[in-house]
Amino acid sequence: MSLEKPTAFAMENLPMSDEKHNVTTVEKLNSNGSLDTIEDTKPGVFVWLCAAATAIGGMLFGYDTGVISGVLVVLGTDLGGREVTDSEKELITALCAAGALIGAIVAGITSDKYGRKPAIWFASVLFTLGAVVQSSSYSIAQMSVGRLLIGLGVG
Secondary structure, three states, X not given: OOOOOOOHHHOOOEEEEEOOOOEEEEEEEOOOOOEEOHHHOOOOXXXXXXXXXXXXXXXXXXXXXXXXXXXXXXXXXXXXXXXXXXHHHHHXXXXXXXXXXXXXXXXXXXXXXXXXXXXXXXXXXXXXXXXHHHHOOOOHHHHHHHHHHHHXXXX
């Protein structure tokens, strides 16, 4: 096999060994005949956009956690005309994360069946409905349902 003129059949895996670290790697020949490794690959615009979207999503999830912790401090007797217990506060806080866990599983199934655009649209509708339910809630049950809907939308 010649490295000067690679053919389609010459593009096979070549095991390379590194005695210094006792590691064997598998690399491929690219079209110009040089070895191509993952370390030589530059991330494209799509990878940077995905990383930025993930970072923004993580920050927004943290922001939501901060907002609900501030709301729970000043909630008082607004939900049900009595003081909210610690267990109810824990429930309100945890339902968003639980909904996100369920939403992540459902989002994968929905994406596979209907495509990513309808899945994103559905998640946005769930998030909006959750925000409306939370803002108009007057009981612990309604606030809990709103937090669960928000979590499903986040997931």
